[in-house]
Amino acid sequence: MGKIYVVGLGPGAGSQMTLCAKDVIEHCPVITGYTVYVDLLKEEFPDKVYLTTPMKQEVQRCEMAFQEAEKGHDVAMVCSGDAGIYGMAGLLYEVGKKYPDIELEIIPGITAACGGAAVLGAPLMHDFAVISLSDLLTPWEKIEKRLRAAAMADFVICLYNPSSKKRADYLSRACDCMLEYKRKDTVCGIVRNIGRREESYEILTLEALKEKQTDMFTTVFIGNEQTDIIRGKMVTPRGYRNV
């Protein structure tokens, strides 16, 4: 029996990968994942069997990984960011109920909250909530409930999947929920294409964020009541005592 490693590549699948993730990819003869991320690896690791499925065929991708492991091959299932945060790790456990003999190991990676925070400065120095605005698998009412609860309790908030072509106004609707509890001039940040050549960021107010168009390669940060702009960066202090 082979084993399946679920490997987070970090943002951009480059130098933000962990040493452990790289070792695992070098070790595994079979690499599987979403086409876009697998293509990033092919150049560096040409001598592998690559098995890909497009988006929305995640269950098939898991089945494929277990079938390869049943044949005796160690498999690396790769994801961008951290495989354990809105990634493939959970689905592999669910599909894996049928394959109890095949071992799973999760190799963590830098998720967009951490990678994006590093680009913006230090927005996550205090308690924070991570919320996906994708309503593909979650009712929008539940998403709004979480947005309001997190804003009410003054969390720093990091939004994944802030909008897409079909959901063009979701970020604006999320900002409306925030504005019920947070000031209009709350410091916010947007990071695009974290860890890639085209990486860019912007720091702006919550009021201005509401008017922004974003895409699926964007991660959004909304500060708490103490978040400030220092040296042109978004910085949340660690607590109430001043330096």
Add this chain to the structure above:
Amino acid sequence: MGKIYVVGLGPGAGSQMTLCAKDVIEHCPVITGYTVYVDLLKEEFPDKVYLTTPMKQEVQRCEMAFQEAEKGHDVAMVCSGDAGIYGMAGLLYEVGKKYPDIELEIIPGITAACGGAAVLGAPLMHDFAVISLSDLLTPWEKIEKRLRAAAMADFVICLYNPSSKKRADYLSRACDCMLEYKRKDTVCGIVRNIGRREESYEILTLEALKEKQTDMFTTVFIGNEQTDIIRGKMVTPRGYRNV
């Protein structure tokens, strides 16, 4: 002028370090940080100048880093986990108001939420909140408000600094806040010494978690209403559609 890199080493400062973090440490002639983490690096990188301060002397540590950079040396300020999550990144920006000419770059690392989740299975597959139970810099009332808000909105919750000798009952008090909204049999997980030889984990109910003694090397995870035990691991499904 030198430059300061704020480098998250990941849990345990071993193979969970990113390639980028390792490159930066190799590049910088001066390494500074909390004594315990710096000691982990000395063996692998003997030919560096190491400058350390003990806990609670974080401001002095930042000043020391800027002074070294002023002398023209590139400095790596190292932290365990991610320097941007309850780490040193924010404080360096605050202290750095006095040193506007010295560049800061944040190198993200694997934080305990990600590292611990990988050990437990896949608890963070859906929206989650990260809350520190340390009231050193935050009033306990604010911490309780965040605990209740996150529980009420059915977030998965990850607790940092769940207790210490002085704060022996804090985790128990936090569980009481959770139990106002979450079921007694909510699936929870504890991970100790993430990424170290002594690493261990336990999966238990919220009711049982309330009775647990933990320490500062423990990270606690409290599931949402869908979190389940699959193959002996703590797994939160991605959403409401079944596989």
